[in-house]
Amino acid sequence: MSEDNPMTKAQAATRPVLPKRFYDKAVAVEHEGEQESGFTIHLDGRPLRTPAKALLILPDADLADAVAAEWQAQADVVDPATMPLTRLANSALDTVAADPGAVAGEAARYAGSDLLCYRAEEPDGLVERQNEAWDPVLDWARADLGLRFNLAGGIVHVGQPDETLARVEALLTGYAPLPLAGLHVITTLTGSVVLALAVAEGRLDAEAAWRAACVDEDWQISLWGEDAEAMKKRAAAWRDMEAASRLARLR
Numbered sequence: 265m266s267e268d269n270p271m272t273k274a275q276a277a278t279r280p281v282l283p284k285r286f287y288d289k290a291v292a293v294e295h296e297g298e299q300e301s302g303f304t305i306h307l308d309g310r311p312l313r314t315p316a317k318a319l320l321i322l323p324d325a326d327l328a329d330a331v332a333a334e335w336q337a338q339a340d341v342v343d344p345a346t347m348p349l350t351r352l353a354n355s356a357l358d359t360v361a362a363d364p365g366a367v368a369g370e371a372a373r374y375a376g377s378d379l380l381c382y383r384a385e386e387p388d389g390l391v392e393r394q395n396e397a398w399d400p401v402l403d404w405a406r407a408d409l410g411l412r413f414n415l416a417g418g419i420v421h422v423g424q425p426d427e428t429l430a431r432v433e434a435l436l437t438g439y440a441p442l443p444l445a446g447l448h449v450i451t452t453l454t455g456s457v458v459l460a461l462a463v464a465e466g467r468l469d470a471e472a473a474w475r476a477a478c479v480d481e482d483w484q485i486s487l488w489g490e491d492a493e494a495m496k497k498r499a500a501a502w503r504d505m506e507a508a509s510r511l512a513r514l515r
Contacts, residue, residue, distance in 0.1 A: 282341035290335035292328035295321055303328035305335060316358040323442070324514060345500075348507035356445035356511065364444055365437060371444075371451045371460070372433035376424055378413065379455035379477065385417045390483045397476040404467050405458050409435065413458070432457055439464070446511030453477070453505050463509050470509035474502060 287307035295304040295311075302321040305312040305328060312320045312335070322328045327349070334347040344351055360367045380398040384390045405411040410431055416422035436457075439447060443464060450460035454477035462468040468476070475482075481498075 282343050284341055285338050286342075287335075290332045292322075292325065292332045294325075295319075297321075305332045307335065314354045314358045318357050320353060320357065322353065327510060327514070330510070348504050349510065352445055352449060352504075352507050352511055353442065356442045360445045360448070361441040364439075364441055367444055367448050368433060368436035368439070371448045371457055372429065372436050374451050374455065374457040375411075375413075375429050375432040377421065378424075378458055380458050381413050381415050381422060381424070382419060383415055383417055384480075390480070393479050393483060397479050401458055401462050401468065401476065404462065408465070408467070409461065411458070432461075435461065440514070443512050443514045446508040446514070449504060449508035450512060453501055453508070460512065464512040466513065470506050473509070474505050 287310075290305060290307050292303050293306045293311075295302050297319075300321055302323045303325055304319060304321055314320055320331075322331065331349050331353060334350050335342075337346070380402055383394055383398075402413055405413070411428050412425055413428060414422045414424055436444065436447060447457075447460045447464055450463055450473065451457045454460065454473065456477060459468065459473045459476055463470060463473050478498075
């Protein structure tokens with residue numbers, strides 16, 4: 265499409281204006297404060313703050329190094345779309361920390377319609393793939409977390425035990441803001457709070473959880489092939505999944 269096309273001009277006008285890169289060096293630095301210790305990110309010696317002006321303090325040196333690497337990798341402008349760890353850490357410290365109960369409750373509601381509980385009745389190949397990917401995770405959730413789920417064939421809603429719903433919310437409430445933010449993102453990306461808990465508790469790594477979440481989509485791809493635009497969106501979602509999984513595993 266030509267740059268002279270009115271639609272192109274309109275789209276360009278609605279794009280956010282990204283700030284120019286204003287620093288030379290981004291590094292992780294150990295922070296020892298009176299109230300909180302950890303690691304901060306320094307941009308040319310100045311500590312990085314969240315959009316709400318809180319000092320960005322991370323509990324893990326490797327995570328801090330990864331956030332610093334996102335800032336160091338920026339070119340002429342600073343593009344938040346390419347900085348999933350930074351965006352998620354900001355959200356955790358500015359939003360989740362302010363009301364963790366609300367975030368836990370929102371994620372817990374997915375337990376009432378968790379992806380893993382809704383099974384295809386045909387074709388046999390898809391049924392088999394779902395069973396192989398999802399049954400072991402539900403077995404783990406029952407044995408290790410005390411979560412019992414009812415399964416349904418097709419898309420007809422199936423109710424879940426009240427004790428399961430309460431138990432999921434109690435589990436999520438026990439997480440600190442950073443891992444809770446990661447859990448929330450995984451839940452919304454996959455449609456499964458069970459997969460999110462499996463990542464946070466070390467039962468699945470990010471790739472295994474992502475494969476489980478994409479069983480239905482991958483089945484369709486095997487039949488009809490890939491759609492370029494859909495795969496682009498999936499790649500962006502996977503980057504967010506990787507970042508969220510890193511935070512969810514924090515202790």
